[in-house]
Amino acid sequence: MTSPSPNPAAIDTLGKLADAEMGLVWYCDDCNRRMELTLVRAIEIWGRDQVFIRWRPPIKCGGCGSRSVNCRVQANTAIGQPTGKPFSRP
Numbered sequence: 001m002t003s004p005s006p007n008p009a010a011i012d013t014l015g016k017l018a019d020a021e022m023g024l025v026w027y028c029d030d031c032n033r034r035m036e037l038t039l040v041r042a043i044e045i046w047g048r049d050q051v052f053i054r055w056r057p058p059i060k061c062g063g064c065g066s067r068s069v070n071c072r073v074q075a076n077t078a079i080g081q082p083t084g085k086p087f088s089r090p
């Protein structure tokens with residue numbers, strides 16, 4: 001078992017990001033290529049408890065082969081739309 005986040009209120013893990021209807025995108029620092037990796041897939045690989053803050057994901061850029069890949073939070077465009085799921089969950 002991985003230990004839970006020390007601050008339950010902070011969105012600092014992949015699972016919490018998903019719960020908050022946020023997305024995560026990965027960019028190569030060297031060539032600025034965007035990885036074809038979704039938050040859902042990342043959770044499948046690394047689990048919901050993976051902390052993404054100051055995280056160096058163990059992936060390699062498909063363009064230049066660099067391992068300097070960083071992730072950034074991306075707002076999900078579904079938020080606020082009538083058909084979207086509610087932002088907060090019980």
Ligand SMILES: [Zn+2]
Pocket residue numbers: 028029030031032033061062063064065066
């Ligand atoms: Zn690259």
